[in-house]
Amino acid sequence: MKFNFDQTSVLSISAYSKGGITIGGRLLTEPFVAARDGILLDLLPLSVSAIGPQHIEKLLEFEQSIILIGTGETQVHLEPYVLRPALEAQVGIEVMNTAAACRGYNVLVAENRAVLGAFYMP
Helix, strand or coil: CEECCCCCCCCCEEEEECCEEEECCEEECCCEEEECCEEECCCCCCCHHHCCHHHHHHHHCCCCCEEEEEECCCCCCCCHHHHHHHHHCCCEEEEECHHHHHHHHHHHHHCCCCEEEEEECC
16 A cells, blocks of 8 residues: 655654654554655565565665665664665665664655665564
8 A cells, every 4th residue: 555645745754663653644553665755555574584585676666776674673684685686786775773764764865865765663
């Protein structure tokens, strides 16, 4: 499911906690992708451990220069073969805990950078 937002507004994260992430005035409680044109709820598997190269390939279709993946309360290291599609496409990809990903996403959005965020709940 995709939520579209007014294109004149910038989607930034206003809050995050174990209860969910608030972005664009909406509280989300399941994994989601924050893209330039909205929020997508159906691109990520339900658990971080199920992320595969095919998911990274889907994220690359948004043609952003940086992908941030927030893996929940703790950082989960993804296997190199999972990240390989982004590396081969020369797209920066960073995997970190969700709190750090939320902060990093907001900084990059504020700088008007081409960033895509994939978030699992903290």
